[in-house]
Amino acid sequence: MVDPEERRARYVTNSDGAPPLPPPGGYRGARRTPDPAAVAVQNAVATSETPKQPANAVGWIALVSGILFAVILLGTFLAGGTDTIYGVTMLALQLLVLGVAIAALVTRRGRRLGAVALSIALLFNTATVGAMGAVQTSASGSYEGQKTEEQKHEEAYPGVKGTPNSDILAQPSLEEVRESSEATLADIRERLSDEFGYTWTQAGDEDLRPERNGYGGESLLVQYTSAKWGTNEPIRDHDRKLEVMDVIDDVLAEHDMWGIISLNDASSGLDESMLEKLYGSADPRSQDVWEWYSDDYPGPRRFYATIYDTSHDETGDFTASREAQAARTGEPVEGLQIMFLAPELLSDADRAEFEQKLQDYPGY
Structure with missing residues (x-):
């Protein structure tokens, strides 16, 4: 009987019982695992040797x-x-x-x-x-x-569709409206300064905007907007506001304007919700804005007097909007503002050209 220790030592120290070595060159048909490095080198060489095909x-x-x-x-x-x-x-x-x-x-x-x-x-x-x-x-x-030739022709129309050319030629010119508007504004400032001691700031210059002719082009007419003038002092007392408007009404009457009317109370025909939206309240005593209006119908002049009062601003939004506006234009945050606006005015310098061009538009 072979001792177990002897048998274990024989397998450890000798080759007895181990599988035989493969023949030289290996067994026939045996699969071999290629060396990855060698394969990479072969592929790189093959790629470098393959010419690139040009685009077709x-x-x-x-x-x-x-x-x-x-x-x-x-x-x-x-x-x-x-x-x-x-x-x-x-x-x-x-x-x-x-x-x-x-x-x-x-x-x-x-x-x-x-x-x-x-x-x-x-x-x-x-x-x-x-x-x-x-x-x-x-x-x-x-x-x-x-555009057709007819459309191009209409586009050059010198007047405004729907406005008779006879009315345009009969109404005051741009220069006349400018002169009368500036004179009226000067008289209003003088009277209010004399009676209440107000001082004034001009907010911007006049503006002339070309009027559209209603056919897709610009006419020879312009819309005139005067410079705005504002008091440097706030006007917050309700009775004082009414007194200011009375003085303005007197001056406008001297310059052939109709009586000034309020746009911010019930007499304007607006309901309470609209008054609150436009002026901050339906009650003139607690409104942020007062707006009054006059004109010289059938003339072109339109006059606006507006009082801004931040003392009723509970949220601060109105005050912030006025401060932003003042920063843009230089106008006072509070107080009275006065201005004129007149649409569809013909300048004396353009009158001859206007009449000449009208000859190409019979029946317009």
Whole structure:
């Protein structure tokens, strides 16, 4: 009987009982695991030795057509041809470019250039460039491509649609309205200064805005807005406000204006909710704003007297808005403001041209 310790020592120290060694060169048909480093080197060498295939003709055609289409669109946009951009021809060209780009994408050698062509087509197309052209056309008002000769003729009408030209020629000129308005404002300031000691600040200069003629163009008429004048002192007492308006009413009567009326109380015809929205309250005694009005109908002059009073502002919102307005215009935060407005005025300098152009518009 073999001792177990002896048998264990025999397997540890000797080769007795171990599997036989493989024959030289290994067993036939045995699979071998390649060295990963060697495989990487072989692949790199094979890749470096394989020549790169140039892009095919379809890829180049897609790229060139995409660039040419983008150049055509931008040229049309810069020339102001918004209508041409949205035309049938441009849409057909865009579909053609898109089709060529997609055709290049499905080919292995043209895929890269096809992708570039498709990117150009997505960036420069009738939608994006046409939108820019529409914005430019809207800002400049140049819609020549869609206008008939009759529309272009009406666009140059010197008057205002719905206003008889005889009334325009018969009413005071811009220069006359300016002179009478400035004189009236000066008299109002003088009377209120004499009676109540108010001092004044001018908020901005007069403004002249061209009037639209109702046919898509500008007339030769302008809207006149005088400079605003405001008291440097606040006016908060209800009775004092009424006294101020009485003085203004007297001066307006001396300058051939109708009696001044209140727009901020129930006599104006506005309901309480609207009065609260416009003036801060339906009760004139607690309103943030007083607004009174007069005109010289059938003349063009319109007069506005407005009193701003922050003493009734419980939330602080009205005060903040007035302070912001004062920062923009330089006007006082509180107190009285007076101004004139007159629409559809013809300057003496434009009268001859106005009458000359009217000869091309019989019956207007």
